[in-house]
Amino acid sequence: MDSINIKDIARICGVGVSTVSRAINNHPDINPETKNMIMQAIKEHNYIPNNSARNLKRTDSKxxxxxxxxxxxxxxxxxxxxxxxxxxxxxxxxxxxxxxxxxxxxxxxxxxxxxxxxxxxxxxxxxxxxxxxxxxxxxxxxxxxxxxxxxxxxxxxxxxxxxxDDFAESYKMTDYLCKLGHKRILILAATQDDESIGRLRLEGYKKALVDNGIEPDEELCVFSEVGRDCYTMDYGFMSMSRILREKKVDFTAVYAISDSIAIGACKAITECGGKIPEDYSVAGFDGLDIAHYYNPTLTTIRQxxxxxxxxxxxxxxxxxxxxxxxxxxxxxxxxxxxxxxxxx
Amino acid sequence: MDSINIKDIARICGVGVSTVSRAINNHPDINPETKNMIMQAIKEHNYIPNNSARNLKRTDSKxxxxxxxxxxxxxxxxxxxxxxxxxxxxxxxxxxxxxxxxxxxxxxxxxxxxxxxxxxxxxxxxxxxxxxxxxxxxxxxxxxxxxxxxxxxxxxxxxxxxxxDDFAESYKMTDYLCKLGHKRILILAATQDDESIGRLRLEGYKKALVDNGIEPDEELCVFSEVGRDCYTMDYGFMSMSRILREKKVDFTAVYAISDSIAIGACKAITECGGKIPEDYSVAGFDGLDIAHYYNPTLTTIRQxxxxxxxxxxxxxxxxxxxxxxxxxxxxxxxxxxxxxxxxx
The missing domain is CATH 3.40.50.2300 (Response regulator)
Structure with a gap:
């Protein structure tokens, strides 16, 4: 007698071949009871899926x-x-x-x-x-x-x-800074072509400015280099150091789209002899533990x-x-x- | 004809049964060439390890x-x-x-x-x-x-x-603090029963004190509660706050066995109106990025x-x-x- 094949198993179980295949391959899209029944039939009839080499290589860990x-x-x-x-x-x-x-x-x-x-x-x-x-x-x-x-x-x-809601939370933070009286709020954003939460946070910032009667100024929108990991202290430090060195733009507050960026910016301000919040207010986003332990503690959006x-x-x-x-x-x-x- | 079994495969390959088993089970202790040969033989002779159910469950991911x-x-x-x-x-x-x-x-x-x-x-x-x-x-x-x-x-x-070498590195840091003139160096250590790097760092600290002519003072050895995650900012903050509140011990330097602990301690000192390093020197261990970006930057052992x-x-x-x-x-x-x- 020829050995039993997948069609036999399907016939025995009263299901389609594809269902047996799903059971064997641990496809998630199968009723657990059906799967149990099929696996039982496979065991009882000593059916072995025909490509044993493939079978030996199967990864079936949960x-x-x-x-x-x-x-x-x-x-x-x-x-x-x-x-x-x-x-x-x-x-x-x-x-x-x-x-x-x-x-x-x-x-x-x-x-x-x-x-x-x-x-x-x-x-x-x-x-x-x-x-x-x-x-x-x-x-x-x-x-x-x-x-x-x-x-x-x-x-x-x-x-x-x-x-x-990255847009809404970013709006909330920017609106908070506006209500504190800041009119020149610099944003440390992601890359210019960012399509992710970086863009949403930037848009929330711009919308909050507009709603507070402030025209967004492109000079106050600082972007990270493309291809660079931008949610870092390093990015915050490097870009804020450059801005303070160049002295091209005036601002009283810095809104960094992550706490790591904000901490890097704080470090740059302190190194240049600036005081936080006396010279510059700084706000972040994320609510990392370090935001609470940093000196000064960081105003942030806690996720x-x-x-x-x-x-x-x-x-x-x-x-x-x-x-x-x-x-x-x-x-x-x-x-x-x-x-x-x-x-x- | 009976189907081929593991002994047949062993005979065909000129190896022992246990070697075939090792090949099938991806045991690391097998020569890769031998394994290749065995897997080839298994494939050619369509040998199927006898417990197919087990086989279907095998996890063979690298x-x-x-x-x-x-x-x-x-x-x-x-x-x-x-x-x-x-x-x-x-x-x-x-x-x-x-x-x-x-x-x-x-x-x-x-x-x-x-x-x-x-x-x-x-x-x-x-x-x-x-x-x-x-x-x-x-x-x-x-x-x-x-x-x-x-x-x-x-x-x-x-x-x-x-x-x-946790002992030697900890010795190095403590010795550095001694050479700066500190004689009362408080250590924020791991748990009292620690048998891991916490103990090694504590022992390095004690040895450096002794070599600098300072008798280690048990009152200056602060331990974390047993069962608590101690390499944290929270532990540093809580214990340093308590010490400053109790005012039982005098010290001019704090050596925390990790940067996270040190940052927590810095926060506690600052919150109590203390200045770093004017009132207390603080040193850590690990060389986390935040040690560099913290305010003030943290003296540490960079791993x-x-x-x-x-x-x-x-x-x-x-x-x-x-x-x-x-x-x-x-x-x-x-x-x-x-x-x-x-x-x-």
């Missing part, structure tokens, strides 16, 4: 892959810690994969799915402007965590999304990082386990007043 | 697992970033696993090896006082990175070790974190690929003078 753009951003360190903790609680492996700024994260994810078969994916950081067609190639559930995206994608129900990270994993597992559909969750940031800003 | 004790230590964030980058370059998966302070990292590793079959393991942080017998159960190559250990283990050639992390991965892959045996590498720290210390 794993969640986290793809990170901007791995040096300390804000992500805390997210990653919570991800790891939550994923470990679920007894899944935590696979961490860095994506370079120039790489396409969906291509990286497609490769990873093919090779490693994670049960779910978290995209952390970066920007999503991929077409719907491209995203539909992603055959495992995924959540976009603190990622900017194009409006057209926001309505899709084929994935989840967790973030603060609820633990809750956002926990929510990311909860949503992902709800989808994996079929408990709920995809969700969009927008968290509220909190404006924390530090000693680094004052009214003028 | 992965390196990194087990971390003290995941909230920012020093490790940078190590992890470099690990991820280097492991990705080798086209291996990066599996991150946190180990709680109360957990036995070797037990966690044994479980991980059984379930996930990583090709190599990095232990990051914590302390190794495991018996040689226990370590010998670890069947995949491993490297201890920035980990304290008992002397008896140091001579073992069954694993690699990468670190600075060559990138090199240490790169070396960890290089050594691990050399062992995995049979290019070299296990190595012990001790890196040199650098005393970086900041604005936070002065001579008295």
């Amino acid at each position: 794993a969640i892959a986290v793809l990170i753009k901007g791995i040096s951003n300390p804000f992500f360190s805390k997210m990653i810690r919570v991800f790891e903790e939550e994923i470990q609680k679920k007894k899944y492996l935590f696979i961490m994969q860095r994506v370079d700024a120039s790489e396409d994260e969906v291509d990286v994810a497609l490769e990873l799915i093919k090779e490693k078969k994670p049960r779910g994916i978290v995209f952390l950081g970066g920007f999503f402007s991929h077409s719907r067609e491209k995203l539909e190639q992603l055959t495992v559930p995924f959540v976009l965590s603190t990622i900017g995206m194009t409006d057209s994608l926001e309505e899709s129900s084929s994935y989840s999304w967790v973030s603060v 609820p990082v633990e809750e956002m990270a926990e929510s990311t994993i909860k949503i992902l597992f709800d989808v994996i386990r079929g408990k709920a559909g995809h969700q969009k969750r927008v968290f509220k940031g909190e404006l924390v007043e530090g000693e680094s800003t004052r009214s003028v | 992965a390196i697992a990194v087990l971390i004790k003290g995941i909230s230590n920012p020093f490790f964030s940078k190590m992890i970033r470099v690990f991820e980058e280097e492991i990705q370059k080798k086209k291996y998966l990066f599996i991150m696993q946190r180990v709680d302070a109360s957990e036995d990292e070797v037990d966690v590793a044994l479980e991980l090896i059984k379930e996930k079959k990583p090709r190599g393991i990095v232990f990051l942080g914590g302390f190794f006082s495991h018996s040689r017998e226990k370590l010998e159960q670890l069947t995949v190559p491993f490297v201890l990175s920035t980990i304290g250990m008992t002397d008896s283990l140091e001579e073992s050639s069954s694993y690699s070790w990468v670190s600075v 060559p974190v990138e090199e240490m992390a790169e070396s960890t991965i290089k050594i691990l892959f050399d062992v995995i690929r049979g290019k070299a045996g296990h190595q012990k590498r001790v890196f040199k720290g650098e005393l970086v003078e900041g604005e936070s210390t002065r001579s008295v």
Whole structure:
């Protein structure tokens, strides 16, 4: 008798061949009971998928892959810690994969799915402007965590999304500085061509200025070099040092789009003999622990990082386990007043 | 004809059954050519290991697992970033696993090896006082990175070790403070029962005092509560605030065994109206980026974190690929003078 094949298993179980294939390949899109039944039949009938070499190479660990753009951003360190903790609680492996700024994260994810078969994916950081067609190639559930995206994608129900409203939170901070009496607010932004949260925060800043009767001045918009990791103390320090040295623009407040940038800017101001907040008010964004411990304490927008990270994993597992559909969750940031800003 | 079995494969290849098993199970302890030959024979003769269900569950990803004790230590964030980058370059998966302070990292590793079959393991942080017998159960190559250990283990050639000399570097910092004229140097140490780098740094501090003719004063040795994550700004802040409030001890310098602790201490001093370094000199350990950007810049021991992390991965892959045996590498720290210390 010829050995049993995939069609026999499908016939025995009363399902289609593709369903058996999904069971064997641990595709998430299969009813767990059906899968159990199929695996049982495979075992009982001693069916062996025909490419044994491929089979030996199969990776079938229960794993969640986290793809990170901007791995040096300390804000992500805390997210990653919570991800790891939550994923470990679920007894899944935590696979961490860095994506370079120039790489396409969906291509990286497609490769990873093919090779490693994670049960779910978290995209952390970066920007999503991929077409719907491209995203539909992603055959495992995924959540976009603190990622900017194009409006057209926001309505899709084929994935989840967790973030603060970067535009609104940035508006809030800029409006706060305006209400303190600042009219010349310099922004340390991301790159000029940024399409991610950097752009959203810049737009929130501009809108708040306009609503406070201040015309945005392009000279006060400082951008990072393209291709450079910009959410860093180094960027804040270097650009603020240059500005203070050149003395081309006047300003009374600096709004940095991340706390790391703000701390670098504080250092540059202090090194030049300036005082914070007497000479310059400085504000950041993120709410890192160091914002509280810095000297002076930094005025910032605190993102609820633990809750956002926990929510990311909860949503992902709800989808994996079929408990709920995809969700969009927008968290509220909190404006924390530090000693680094004052009214003028 | 009966189907081919593992003995047949062994006979065909002229190797033992256990070697075939090692090839199938991706055991690291096999010559790559032998393994290739065996896998080829398996494919040609359509041999299927007899437990197909187990086979379907096999995890055979090429992965390196990194087990971390003290995941909230920012020093490790940078190590992890470099690990991820280097492991990705080798086209291996990066599996991150946190180990709680109360957990036995070797037990966690044994479980991980059984379930996930990583090709190599990095232990990051914590302390190794495991018996040689226990370590010998670890069947995949491993490297201890920035980990304290008992002397008896140091001579073992069954694993690699990468670190600075915590005793010597701590001695260097304390000696520096003594040479600045400080005689009352308070140390913010780890827990009292610490057996890891915390103990080594404390011992280096005591030895330097003695060599400078200063009797170590137990009142100046401040310990963290047991079970608490102590390499944190929070610990530095809370303990320094308490000390300044109680006013029980006199001191002119504070040596914190990590930069995070030092920054917390600086914040407490500043909040109490103290000036650094006028009222108190403060020194740290690690050489985090923030030590440079803090206000004032922090005197610290800079560990060559990138090199240490790169070396960890290089050594691990050399062992995995049979290019070299296990190595012990001790890196040199650098005393970086900041604005936070002065001579008295």
